[in-house]
Amino acid sequence: MPRELGAPRPLGWSEPGRTTLEIKTGGWRTRRPMYVEATAPCRAACPAGEAVARWIELARRGELAAAWALIREANPFPAIMGRVCAHPCESACNRRQHDGGVAINALERFVGDWGLRHGARALPDLPRPGRVAVVGGGPAGLACAHALSRRGYRVRLYEAEAALGGLLRYGIPEYRLPRAVLEREIELGIGPGVEVLTGQRLGANLAWETVAGHDAVFLATGASLPLGLGVPGEQAQGIGNGLGFLRDLACGTRPTLGRRLVVVGGGSTAMDVARSARRLGVPSVSVVALEGREEMPALPEEVSQALAEGVEIRNGLGVARFVEGGGRVTGAAVVPAQLERGGDGTIRPLFRPGPSEVMAADSVLLAIGQRTDLAALPPPLRGARGLIAAGKDGATPTVPIFAGGDAASAERTVTHAVAAGMRAARRIDAVLSGGAPAAPAALPGVRALPAHVVAFAEINLDYFPRALRAGRPERPAPGRVGSFAEVVEGFSAVTAREEGARCFTCGHCVDCDNCLIYCPDMAVSRRDEGGYRLSTDHCKGCGLCAQECPRGALQMVSER
Numbered sequence: 001m002p003r004e005l006g007a008p009r010p011l012g013w014s015e016p017g018r019t020t021l022e023i024k025t026g027g028w029r030t031r032r033p034m035y036v037e038a039t040a041p042c043r044a045a046c047p048a049g050e051a052v053a054r055w056i057e058l059a060r061r062g063e064l065a066a067a068w069a070l071i072r073e074a075n076p077f078p079a080i081m082g083r084v085c086a087h088p089c090e091s092a093c094n095r096r097q098h099d100g101g102v103a104i105n106a107l108e109r110f111v112g113d114w115g116l117r118h119g120a121r122a123l124p125d126l127p128r129p130g131r132v133a134v135v136g137g138g139p140a141g142l143a144c145a146h147a148l149s150r151r152g153y154r155v156r157l158y159e160a161e162a163a164l165g166g167l168l169r170y171g172i173p174e175y176r177l178p179r180a181v182l183e184r185e186i187e188l189g190i191g192p193g194v195e196v197l198t199g200q201r202l203g204a205n206l207a208w209e210t211v212a213g214h215d216a217v218f219l220a221t222g223a224s225l226p227l228g229l230g231v232p233g234e235q236a237q238g239i240g241n242g243l244g245f246l247r248d249l250a251c252g253t254r255p256t257l258g259r260r261l262v263v264v265g266g267g268s269t270a271m272d273v274a275r276s277a278r279r280l281g282v283p284s285v286s287v288v289a290l291e292g293r294e295e296m297p298a299l300p301e302e303v304s305q306a307l308a309e310g311v312e313i314r315n316g317l318g319v320a321r322f323v324e325g326g327g328r329v330t331g332a333a334v335v336p337a338q339l340e341r342g343g344d345g346t347i348r349p350l351f352r353p354g355p356s357e358v359m360a361a362d363s364v365l366l367a368i369g370q371r372t373d374l375a376a377l378p379p380p381l382r383g384a385r386g387l388i389a390a391g392k393d394g395a396t397p398t399v400p401i402f403a404g405g406d407a408a409s410a411e412r413t414v415t416h417a418v419a420a421g422m423r424a425a426r427r428i429d430a431v432l433s434g435g436a437p438a439a440p441a442a443l444p445g446v447r448a449l450p451a452h453v454v455a456f457a458e459i460n461l462d463y464f465p466r467a468l469r470a471g472r473p474e475r476p477a478p479g480r481v482g483s484f485a486e487v488v489e490g491f492s493a494v495t496a497r498e499e500g501a502r503c504f505t506c507g508h509c510v511d512c513d514n515c516l517i518y519c520p521d522m523a524v525s526r527r528d529e530g531g532y533r534l535s536t537d538h539c540k541g542c543g544l545c546a547q548e549c550p551r552g553a554l555q556m557v558s559e560r
């Protein structure tokens with residue numbers, strides 16, 4: 001007799017005289033399924049190693065508090081990162097090969113913004129012995145201070161400026177990262193165990209001996225010295241550095257730039273300088289970049305937003321010299337050029353034969369990078385390529401001194417800086433507690449396979465109908481250049497849920513019951529604590545469950 005829909009699942013199929021529970025097909029098996037927690041490609045590509053598949057899964061179930069807490073295990077600043085991260089996770093997303101990568105960055109902002117409204121500071125562990133000095137209150141230093149204070153350490157955070165945030169505050173303009181978001185997320189990230197001391201500059205009013213007197217030190221002073229071009233005429237009045245201009249703006253000063261501004265550089269700083277100048281009312285803003293349009297280090301969305309705001313971008317050009325009149329810049333002589341990378345990681349312009357042109361300018365702002373100030377540090381800490389000498393875990397040649405972020409790495413993004421701070425905190429914890437760095441917690445009944453990155457071929461596309469990726473809403477360009485109000489808007493709850501539903505949840509079981517439904521031998525049953533149990537008496541190793549798992553969270557392994 002056919003079973004009614006919704007009737008309880010029988011424990012075994014019966015045939016006259018016996019049931020499948022008595023027929024132990026497990027003896028036929030040469031391989032068996034195994035529940036695994038494999039690494040999704042988005043997580044593998046995220047510099048901070050966020051458990052993206054798992055937090056998206058929580059968010060789409062409406063468990064935003066849990067999603068927020070999980071992101072913050074790897075990155076204490078989801079609302080910031082959801083606005084400024086270059087999102088390499090999206091380029092790696094398996095869904096790209098289906099119908100467009102999941103909009104992970106916008107989802108992270110959605111969860112982060114929930115946290116700004118509803119989140120609370122995480123409670124620290126029991127106090128542990130050990131006082132740590134963190135020097136520099138940018139994303140690297142903030143992340144390290146956050147993680148150490150949560151572990152129960154007392155942290156002294158020394159910052160040269162009057163307020164915390166580093167380039168998040170004094171570099172990235174408000175139209176990309178509103179001040180209220182920055183303030184609130186710093187407030188949530190800095191626990192009660194952190195003593196913040198602003199206006200303390202190492203090498204000026206803060207002595208190395210004071211810092212080195214702590215049980216461990218994390219140096220996160222960033223890269224603050226602007227690079228110059230080294231071309232004739234560079235000393236003329238009206239030529240300045242872009243970072244100084246952005247810093248002035250952040251401090252409430254509105255610099256005068258005239259009517260024609262030339263910005264030199266092709267990265268985020270150049271875009272921010274140019275777009276800020278447009279907001280100050282400069283009618284003609286031209287960016288000169290060595291790179292071709294596609295190779296510019298600025299994100300494609302920053303480039304298209306700048307173009308929409310009336311910024312001119314001239315690619316494949318280098319500045320050969322500046323033209324001046326009466327000691328003041330009047331133009332930049334540009335020639336065809338390209339970026340040349342030296343074997344030691346340095347970059348320089350390679351001028352090509354071609355016509356020279358003078359771009360008229362009332363002001364020029366250079367945005368071609370910064371270097372680390374090593375002057376206040378003892379010699380063993382001064383590493384190659386002008387960086388503090390430190391390994392991936394932040395350890396310098398003189399442990400317990402650690403370093404990370406822009407000061408110690410050429411990977412200059414907020415996410416790399418946060419990741420460096422979190423990694424160093426784990427190492428500092430291990431050094432101070434005399435143990436090994438803590439391993440990530442495993443899920444019950446599931447084997448963690450961190451080295452296995454789930455491939456697109458492992459996804460069962462039958463379960464994922466095509467659905468277009470949600471776009472990020474933006475305020476219209478003509479109106480937005482009149483103010484520094486935020487340009488990109490957040491997802492609504494409905495869009496966030498729909499976009500979250502596009503995630504394959506690669507390599508992570510979501511209790512969808514497919515394995516339980518498809519197993520012909522009743523070998524799969526639910527566990528009370530979540531997940532599934534396999535009866536080895538009955539599993540004959542047919543592999544149907546693994547084949548029907550939508551997301552590669554089941555693997556067949558040999559019995560031998």
Ligand SMILES: Cc1cc2nc3c(=O)[nH]c(=O)nc-3n(C[C@H](O)[C@H](O)[C@H](O)COP(=O)(O)OP(=O)(O)OC[C@H]3O[C@@H](n4cnc5c(N)ncnc54)[C@H](O)[C@@H]3O)c2cc1C
Nearest residue numbers: 136138139140160166167201202222405406412413414417
């Ligand atoms: C204009 C601009 C836009 C950017 N946009 C993006 C973006 O969209 N996405 C992205 O991922 N990255 C972006 N970046 C890069 C990113 O901001 C940096 O990689 C990141 O902030 C580095 O973090 P950090 O903590 O190492 O250093 P910083 O943010 O530079 O912080 C260093 C801190 O140390 C303090 N300090 C310095 N010297 C001393 C001293 N001697 N004593 C005590 N304190 C000191 C500083 O005041 C500062 O607070 C941008 C950079 C710029 C300049």
Ligand code: SF4
Nearest residue numbers: 046085087088089105
């Ligand atoms: S921090 Fe950046 S790379 Fe990591 S998940 Fe968020 S958007 Fe992606």
Ligand code: SF4
Nearest residue numbers: 042093094503504506
């Ligand atoms: S589909 Fe989801 S889990 Fe898979 S790579 Fe993309 S965001 Fe990550």
